[in-house]
Amino acid sequence: MLEVNPQPESGPAPSDQRAGVSIAEAARRTGVSVHTLRYYERAGLVAMPVGRTAGGRRRYHQIDLEWIVLCTRLRATGMPIKTIRRYAQLVSAGYGNEQERLALLEAHRAEVAARLAEVRENLRLIDRKIDVYRGRLDADTAVGAGPDAE
Amino acid sequence: MLEVNPQPESGPAPSDQRAGVSIAEAARRTGVSVHTLRYYERAGLVAMPVGRTAGGRRRYHQIDLEWIVLCTRLRATGMPIKTIRRYAQLVSAGYGNEQERLALLEAHRAEVAARLAEVRENLRLIDRKIDVYRGRLDADTAVGAGPDAE
């Protein structure tokens, strides 16, 4: 699952002023690889098209970077690419579909909440197993081996 | 991610006595498909080999079913197949490697905890977005459209 490691800005921001930044710089700032940035665009996650220079190079502006970061947040909660694309489409369609966007987000939140609960539950089980091993190791050379089990 | 829907036992358990159950029955009881049961075995997740009939059919006993269920729990927390295999190997190697098992489980728990925290954090962000949409919709026909944003 795509590691996101945005670098904190240092220095005077490479030619940021009114021109936007290169894809390499966007990658550095969002923590998303240039490959993935282009992939996200191809995949339709980037609703509002990123600007281009005369020569065809992408120029990322603040709003683009923020959108990308939002995408990474949604991904980090397990939202599939397809769903993010749908959301991007709604957003790019402009005003009038806020109910739909809200429904999409609420549906996702419900799923995330359900998964969280499930993971927490199963984590409890793992914790118990850990406790068993800890106990077994504490009492290691005590009696001649505990019960079988796993 | 593999849906696990174990069926609650009903009735007198189809020929359960001292013979173990068929793969179909094991699938029903664990909520794992027969395909996946075989796949898990091939993949080395099932340390202690499942018994076979004279004719070569698998017979699942209680302990086998419990192990499978454990695998589903580990999977549900995101443990990769590889790691479960490693764990299975340790378990099948018998006594003497409890430290290693413990370390494996603790490492996994740490990862799960970290992911949980991350998801919770990002979920908060989504919640805020939901609130924004809710607010916007509440005040729908109020002023002529809010600020742009996403």
Added chain:
DNA sequence: CTAGGATTTAGAGCGTGCTCGAAGTCAATC
């Protein structure tokens, strides 16, 4: 004995989300 359904194996196929490669273009520097 036979039909039919469950099970076996090995291997192929698939969905998802990246990740990479090739071949060509752009742009800053010497």
Added chain:
DNA sequence: GATTGACTTCGAGCACGCTCTAAATCCTAG
């Protein structure tokens, strides 16, 4: 003007975790 390196597109490749197929075998009922 030439070199060099970042950038472009587009398609292929990859890792993961299943999921399915084919052809053969087993086993139970009739």
